Amino acid sequence: MTTEATTLKGQTLDRPALDSMLRRRMFYTPSFEIYGGVGGLYDYGPPGCGLQANIVDIWRKHFVLEEDMLELDCSVLTPHEVLKTSGHVDKFADWMCKDPKNGEILRADHFVEEILENRLKGDKEARGQVIEQKEEDPKKKKRKAKGAIEVVKLDDAVIQEYEEILAKIDNYNGEELGELIVKYEMKNPATGVQPSPPVAFNLMFQTSIGPSSNLPGYLRPETAQGQFLNFSKLLEFNQQQMPFASASIGRSYRNEISPRAGLLRVREFLMAEIEHYVDPNGGKKHPRFEEVKDIELVLLNKETQLSGKTDVEKVAIGQAVANGTVDNETLGYFLARIHLFLKKIGVDQSKVRFRQHMANEMAHYACDCWDAELFTSYGWVECVGCADRSAYDLTVHAKKTNAPLIVRKRLPEPIKVEEWEVDLDRKKFGPHFKKNGKTVEAAILTTTQQQREAFAKALESVGSLALDVPGVGDGKVVVPKELVTVEKRTRTVHTREFTPNVIEPSFGIGRILYSLVEHCYWSRGSEGGDEARGVLSFPPTVAPTKVLIVPLSSNEQFKPFCYKLSQKLRKMGISNRIDDSSATIGRRYSRNDELGTPLGITVDFQTVKDQSITLRDRDSTKQVRADEDTIIAAIQSMVDGNKTWQDVEAELPIFEGQEAEVPIRQ
Amino acid sequence: MTTEATTLKGQTLDRPALDSMLRRRMFYTPSFEIYGGVGGLYDYGPPGCGLQANIVDIWRKHFVLEEDMLELDCSVLTPHEVLKTSGHVDKFADWMCKDPKNGEILRADHFVEEILENRLKGDKEARGQVIEQKEEDPKKKKRKAKGAIEVVKLDDAVIQEYEEILAKIDNYNGEELGELIVKYEMKNPATGVQPSPPVAFNLMFQTSIGPSSNLPGYLRPETAQGQFLNFSKLLEFNQQQMPFASASIGRSYRNEISPRAGLLRVREFLMAEIEHYVDPNGGKKHPRFEEVKDIELVLLNKETQLSGKTDVEKVAIGQAVANGTVDNETLGYFLARIHLFLKKIGVDQSKVRFRQHMANEMAHYACDCWDAELFTSYGWVECVGCADRSAYDLTVHAKKTNAPLIVRKRLPEPIKVEEWEVDLDRKKFGPHFKKNGKTVEAAILTTTQQQREAFAKALESVGSLALDVPGVGDGKVVVPKELVTVEKRTRTVHTREFTPNVIEPSFGIGRILYSLVEHCYWSRGSEGGDEARGVLSFPPTVAPTKVLIVPLSSNEQFKPFCYKLSQKLRKMGISNRIDDSSATIGRRYSRNDELGTPLGITVDFQTVKDQSITLRDRDSTKQVRADEDTIIAAIQSMVDGNKTWQDVEAELPIFEGQEAEVPIRQ
Structure with a gap:
């Protein structure tokens, strides 16, 4: 496995050079820099913002639209009580x-x-x-x-x-x-x-909500809790059908003690989280697992790690689930879907692994967890977590609030259930316990089947039952058999109630974005060979700007062509920029290689004569020439991900024109 | 002007009925409701989330893409000092x-x-x-x-x-x-x-950043400050070209004393803000003003309001700028663009007005401001502010940080400037003022031209100049002419430096969303006439879900058709849902009328025979029937906003089939 970070072309990755390029091109910049900055806070400039928007857009299509997930947009401000219940106040x-x-x-x-x-x-x-x-x-x-x-x-x-x-x-x-x-x-x-x-x-940022009550609150550390609290409404919205998933894209916060490593450990970040609710019975099957079962993933399981090694194995997810490496189908399904997503946005496939958490490092809510890690110059970076949170969250919130965060499922056949039931003789019970009546009653009625069986035996053998009721007398209460009956009875049940388990794929968008940048980065010598020039080879689907339009010179004749082209592409939703600055064409293209713009159009004297334009590929610097409509169609198909440059190059006439160093007419 | 809120069809708007429908259909819901909720915090459910995403998407295309704005994504957490300088700590x-x-x-x-x-x-x-x-x-x-x-x-x-x-x-x-x-x-x-x-x-939420220093900070009250602080980098990114605009979509926070009126006065909200930087000289012209000058806006100016009236006038923006009602072209340009945006998303044109702020209500930074107000059952609601913030923000931040938040513009011709200049005889100056030397020097060098002219006269007439230097002696300092020369000199200047003025269109997305919902809402009697049914007539471009797919019954034959159709539409990015629940077709359509789904496809026995499907219009409930490809093409053209239902109805054969009450075969 890789131990040193490399560029897309296998060169040793020069991080200071990359960092400097990213700042110069305003991918991101420390927030409040003119005030000296604040650790762990960054602003995304136009290319960073565009890149982020495209990653999020692909994410939304790949997960939310494709799988009919129910998207939510919840509050970041969260009252103390919610995060106390979830465990974050005590454990985060x-x-x-x-x-x-x-x-x-x-x-x-x-x-x-x-x-x-x-x-x-x-x-x-x-x-x-x-x-x-x-x-x-x-x-x-x-x-x-x-x-x-x-x-x-x-x-x-x-x-x-x-x-x-x-x-x-x-x-x-x-x-x-x-x-x-x-x-x-x-x-x-x-x-x-x-x-x-x-x-x-x-690690939560604390604040207080409202002017008077000073309701203590936090900035959420994850989007998940907002989704859990809406579970019943979502189930209702989904017309009671299971399984289903909710999803949320939004900021979360973590007051890091010492933020570092650029975008990798920050205090404010964009997350995309899915909460997939599944019946815990029946092995957590997934209806679409069949579609992904042959996809091969690079896995690093916990046993290997516990033995002090980091050897990975490449294995079909179907097999990994079958042999128990990955616990269940639903978890496996999402690992495969995460893999496909990372591939789609252009992550280097030789720099991805799925690492299983060892027991002692698991978050307080998780019962199994795999991280998609991407290799960068900072080492392996955890970019996506995929945890089985079991029924933890829904259970604790339901217990705290008494909200029924459960599913009622009609049984295919009604079943007969034998259960110990408790009847109280209320006429005698109230007067006997006086002010403690309600408390004792509640304590008896919330007992388990096991306890009730013991009660029945006690009533028969000693004529009374004894139980612990904290807060009543010395905490021990005795109930004589005159007040209570405990019997085993049979009843017919038509529905089953259960708390769904949650499988949670959770994406750190900033970490994915930064890792992707490293994976797409490389440098090439300039024509003269004197200076390395950075290139960001983003796939056209992901690139912040799709097309650079350059007039050959500042000749006034070229302007209307450029403007018209730009407007036409814009109307089709294809982002583009005109660069009519006085730099050489070579320099203008080189600037846009750094921005990761995959395609370039040159408008030249030939264009004025016959309306034809050239299209340049960022990665190979090769060009084709054709009429405007043909070129635009080619661009559209590459931006939609339906064709590659190789396809286009095979279809259209190659243009061997001047690239770099034509002096500009001023 | 309207004084009572009405539905799209002119019915009196029954807000409780609408509210109940919006909650039932999960457009939005109080955050943390199972914990009792927190005032002013709401979660958007799937339809609210989709509606919001579509509004934001249209906004981004209408403003950012169309006008080549530089989008930023800045931190919400903001250190004290930044908001102290901006005036928010003292005045917000x-x-x-x-x-x-x-x-x-x-x-x-x-x-x-x-x-x-x-x-x-x-x-x-x-x-x-x-x-x-x-x-x-x-x-x-x-x-x-x-x-x-x-x-x-x-x-x-x-x-x-x-x-x-x-x-x-x-x-x-x-x-x-x-x-x-x-x-x-x-x-x-x-x-x-x-x-x-x-x-x-x-009204800002306070928190502290980091573990040790306890750096005090706030959740930003607007996205604007982050944009201003990046001004120099943006100008550099824009290759020094003016004018240009930055834009930002993100959450802001306001700790309302008493939140109320649903989504209209909340503590956490999504804003979309533009900061357009313009040269203050030359009347703040806008290069594209010509394109909008004939657009008519409904204006309520400050003079009318000061006279205690609310009469509006409908006037072309070109005329309003020409006669001085609207201060300048750039402000006018954006008012027109805001108008076009609101129209595009489906705001009722009879319920919009642009109201000018009176002097005493203007925010602390603004020098002129117009609000786009939308009429709702809560009265006129300020949904978009369009303020001329002048050079206020850039000036105060530059002064505080010494960052050069300015533009250097090459003059077409170098010009000669006559200016009073000050020379100090440093050899004598230092020893004369000793420890106060630096302070006195700074005071002299920061004097205005007018003061310097007076100095020159004083040096000539009384042989010394006098100035106030707080903190030195009694605050009055006399500088004898041996130490200082003040002379009028001519120099040649090639560039002009200026602080740009900022025109800021600022959109409250939640308020726009809620007002739009009211504008699109109406109710129709059911077939039986016994119960009014709510309809949300969102334009197809804005509707959260575009197509509902319903099988005529639960017959297994229909399932593959529905699934195939759904996948096909999905692949084209057209959101859709299958409703194969056991309700009648009429009830299923009615549920989706409440969700604002504009189009419905029915799969029936005819489909199984000849693959044809019917397409239903939400608003008229009329249907057409054609083969799948034709129907999909029609859907695409309506979703893209290129055709209306009237166009489609004119082109395709009308289908007079069963709508409402066909009993379902189970």
């Missing part, structure tokens, strides 16, 4: 320490990890061992560089302790991390001072 | 009082206004005058109803005081409003208690 946090001397903020788990790793390295050096050259994890590079390694030999028992701690580093809570810091006398290498005990830093 | 606020008895929050200006208006009414009643029946302003209705009117005769002098206060009510700050409340002993009618002194309640 990192543990943070502060160095009391220099005020530096440290992520507690990273800090402990770094100190122990360095001590182990120091020990190895002290023992004269060569330090193992692991494959560098770019995420850890910077952190590692910070800590100085002291060459000190450790006791064997200490080494074992350290190694055990490191193996389960993700499992410690803040208090435990604090204890480790004290116990092992860990100090910030920068100051020699022990950091303060860890405190939880929640 | 309402004054708020609290009733100490019942905790009620009162908007101070509304409270004072209400009390005084009621006292004046009480006085009129006491004098036996009939209370004037003004045209009801729906915004004030609720407030007025709250205060009880006491019949008390007032002194003539007091009446005059009250009337003067009311005339300038928008000009008082919080302290002044507080003084008025005390001076005139104003009490909350609900409790008889005087409210607490007003405090400013800023």
Whole structure:
């Protein structure tokens, strides 16, 4: 597998050169830059904006339209209670320490990890061992560089302790991390001072809603919760039919402790999320799985990772589901659909893998999860998550609000159910328990079948039942048999009620966009060979601008042709720009290669004579020449993705005209 | 002009019926409803989402693509300093009082206004005058109803005081409003208690960015600021050409004190904003004004409003600019373009007016402003603002950051400029002023031409110049002529530098969407006449779903036809839904009339025989019948806006088949 990032043409990727080009061409730019900027916030300029819009448009067609998903647009502002229930208030946090001397903020788990790793390295050096050259994890590079390694030999028992701690580093809570810091006398290498005990830093942006009540709220960390809360209405809208999916495209927020890596770790980002609701019974089949079962995916499963390796296997998704690598059809279906989407937008197929989460890294709601990762100069980047959230979210929200977030499904045949039922003698029950009557009643009625069976036995054997009712007396309540009957009865049931499971493909659009840019980037020598020129070979469907129109010179005769062409393309919804600046044609094309514009039209003296125009391909720089209608038809078919340049080149006469360095008449 | 809201067919608009239909069909729904909801926050369901996407898509084509605007996508999170400079921290606020008895929050200006208006009414009643029946302003209705009117005769002098206060009510700050409340002993009618002194309640949602620095920030109240901060980069991207426009579609936030009126006053909303940058010299001409000059707009100018009237005039925009009603061509151009946009999406042309802002209601940055207002059951609703923000924003940001937010324009001919210039004798200047040297120097060098002329005279007549330098000594500084020379000199200038003015059309998408829904709504009696049925007559270009496909019955033969048709339309990007539920055809169509689906295809036994299908028009319920390709071509042309149903009906054979009440075979 690739270990160093390369361009589309296999050249070593020069990230500073690419970054500089992206800023120069205004793909994106730090927000508020004239005020000094704010970490993790970026603005998309015109080409970035166009690229993003096209990716989102293809996404919407590929998923929402193709699969008849129910699209929602929900509020970003979210009240505390919702995110408390979902678990985000308690769990969407990192543990943070502060160095009391220099005020530096440290992520507690990273800090402990770094100190122990360095001590182990120091020990190895002290023992004269060569330090193992692991494959560098770019995420850890910077952190590692910070800590100085002291060459000190450790006791064997200490080494074992350290190694055990490191193996389960993700499992410690803040208090435990604090204890480790004290116990092992860990100090910030920068100051020699022990950091303060860890405190939880929640990654949600907090605000308050309204003027008076000061209702606390957050900016949503994902679009999912808004979709879950609407489940019942969506089911109703879908005329009670299952399975179905909702989808949402919108911004989410994450107050990163230290944003970095450009567009990859930001505080405000566009997500596209699907929540597919499926009956948990019957193996989570998908009606269209047959269509995708032969598609081959590159998989990195959890067993491989747990054995310390990163070997991938290329396997048909049908087979992966059949042999249990991927848990179920619906999850597998979406992995295949994600694969097809990434391919459609132009992601390099040699730089994609699907990595399964290991148990300890799974989000608090997930029961199985695969990430589509794209390889970039920052290493493997998680761009799409595809999680089986089980019934977690719908269950917790239903429990909190009593809203029936369930499906009622008519059974093909009515069935008979034997159940323990409870009857209370209300005349005696109320007077017996007085003010606690309601509480005790509720406690009895919410008991499980198992408990009720025990009650029946107790009533028979000791003449009363006993149960825990917190808040009533000492919390133990005894109900004599005069007040209650517990019996096993048979009833006929026509419908089955269940809480659907949720399969959630979740796309980070900014990460996909940035990775795609790296995958489409390459550089070519200029004609003179003195300077490398950047090219972004976006597929025509994705490119922000489809056509560059250049007059051969600033001759006034060319202007009306350019304008008319531009308007015609515009009317067809094909974005284009006229560049009638005084630069040479070569320079103008080169500027647009950097913008990723796939096609160029030159208007020249021949055009004035016979209306013919030339069409240039960005990638090969080859040109064809034909009349306007023919060229426009060719453009349309490439922009729609129905033809490639190779098709067009085979059909139309090649033009061997002047490209680069014709001096312009001013 | 209309004073009561009506449906598309002129029926009295029954808002509760419409609201209930919109919720039932999930156009929108209160966010977090199962948690009790949060005022001013709504989720769009599938049809609302589709409608919004189509409006935005048409907007993007009409403005961004058609006019080659530079689209940006900027951060919502905005640091304090940016919004401090723009004036929002200080001025984007309402004054708020609290009733100490019942905790009620009162908007101070509304409270004072209400009390005084009621006292004046009480006085009129006491004098036996009939209370004037003004045209009801729906915004004030609720407030007025709250205060009880006491019949008390007032002194003539007091009446005059009250009337003067009311005339300038928008000009008082919080302290002044507080003084008025005390001076005139104003009490909350609900409790008889005087409210607490007003405090400013800023309408921005506040948060803090990052873990350590606690950088204070806000959710942006408009997309404009992000665009302004990128001005220099945009100008560079546009190859220094002026005029040009940037545009942005995104969410903005406003922490309303009391959100109400459904989608019209919300806390989180989608905006589409254009910032058009124009040279302030030369009358702010627009190169394409000629194309729109004959378009007639309904205008309500400020003079008419100041005279207490609301009479509108229908006038060609060319004439309105020529006679000065509309200040300049660029502003006029955009008013006309806004008019065309609203027409394109289906806004009722009898329910639009352009209302000019009066001086005292203008936003803090604006120097002229017109609102496109749409008439609804809530009265006239401001849906699009078109403001001339002058050079305000670019100037304040440039001043704060020293970023050169300016345009350098090469002059056609170099010009000679005569200017007073200042030379300092630095050898003597420094030692003379010692530590104050820099401050005094800066003060001298930033003087105006007029001041310099006076300096020159003073140096000649009294041998020194005097100027104010706050912070140096007593603030008065005298500079003897040995240290300074002030002379008039001529220099040649090749470029002109200027700060562009900004014309800003700003669209509230949610308000437009809601108003459009009211304009497209009507009801028709059912066949039996027993029940009115709602219809949303969206133009096919705007309708969320374009085609409903219904099999005549649940006969299995029909299924493959429906599925094939659906896939075919989908591939063409035409959204459609199959309704194969067991309801009657009439009920299924009726459900889709409520969703605003303009076209319906029925698959019946004839289809199975000869592949022909029928196409139904939502508005007339008429049907045509033809083969699949012909029907699909007709659909495409209507969805693209190239043909109307009348065209199609004239071309294809009418089908007089069964509509409504065919019982379904199960």
